[in-house]
Amino acid sequence: MIASLPMYWREENARSWCDFWSCVQSAGRRHGLDLPDLTPPDAIPEPWSDHWLRDDLALSMTCGLPFRTVLKDRVTYVGTLGFGLNCKPGHYYSRVLRRLVRNNPHDVTGIDGLRLAYNSSDSQSGWAASQGGTPFFRAPTYSAFVKTGSHAGSLDAVAQGHADIAFVDAVTWRLLKRFEPASAKVHVAGHTAATPGLPLIATRGTNPAPLRAALLDAVVDFVPQGDPFEMGGPLSFHVLDPQRYFDLPIPAPAPA
Structure with missing residues (x-):
């Protein structure tokens, strides 16, 4: 079997994620589960969708957009971790990063003809969120698209002036502010x-009940050795109605 929690994992917080997973493993044993150790993100081959579709997947964290597209009806929804954001439990949003003009945080370009930096076309927070209007009075229009491969790459593209705007998962933004100097070179224009947040999934046909019980125990048992915001925020566990994911619109593909 294989397990992973790749989405908010960084070199700086890998130990904390492994410590949390140890709590999940211990709680799992109390509920009749023998869970494998975590596979780190750099050991997961591309595309990650193949990893998420493995028939021996004990647990992983995916994104809401692939969950409602390529993974729909092909995996078991287990639940969703919360990170103490100021929104509904188990939900999240994207921070909108704008390029500074003349180093004045209030002097930014308008919302038409922008160069958009996005991490991936299968990202809810980086691509799908960029197609809506919030926090603006209508959806921006884009003249160019810069695919960066990661939220950190999107931050760098805006900070260096290669893009005008990027949409970054709010939990990831907490990590970028903590660990990436480029975060001081952009303006947060809202959210x-x-x-619904990043879903935890297991192979299709898995009984989610013992996994849910183990995760509920683990978020209580886990005491981070440092600041919980090193992992993105204080952890909680929620079981949402999967239909909340499927009700979200599927955005048009990113331009080639």
């Missing part, structure tokens, strides 16, 4: 509407 998007909240949507």
Whole structure:
């Protein structure tokens, strides 16, 4: 079997994620589960969708957009971690990063003809969120698209002036502010509407009940050795109605 929690994992917080997973493993044993150790993100081959579709997947964290597209009806929804954001439990949103003009945080370009930096076309927070209007009075229009491969790459693209705007998962933004110097070179222009957070999934046909019980125990048992915001925020566990994910619109593909 294989397990992973790749979405908010960084070199700086890998130990904390492993410590949390140890709590999940211990709680799992109390509920009749023998869970494997975590596979780190750099050991997961591309595309990650193949990893998420493995028939021996004990647990992983995916994104809401692939969950409602390529993974729909092909995996078991287990639940959703919360990170103490100011929104509905188990939900999150994107921070909107704008390029500074003349180093004045209040002097930014308008919302038409922008160069958009986005991490991936299968990202809810980086691509799908960029197609809506919030926090603006209408959706921006884009003249160019810069695919960066990661939220950190999108931050760098805006900070260096290669893009005018990027939409970054609010939990990831906490990590970028903590660990990436480029975060001081952008202006946060607000946040998007909240949507269900990153779903935890297991292979299709898995009984989610013991996993849910183990995760509920683990978020209580886990005491981070440092600041919980090193992992993105204080952890909680929620079981949402999966239909909340499927009700979200599927955005048009990113331009080639």
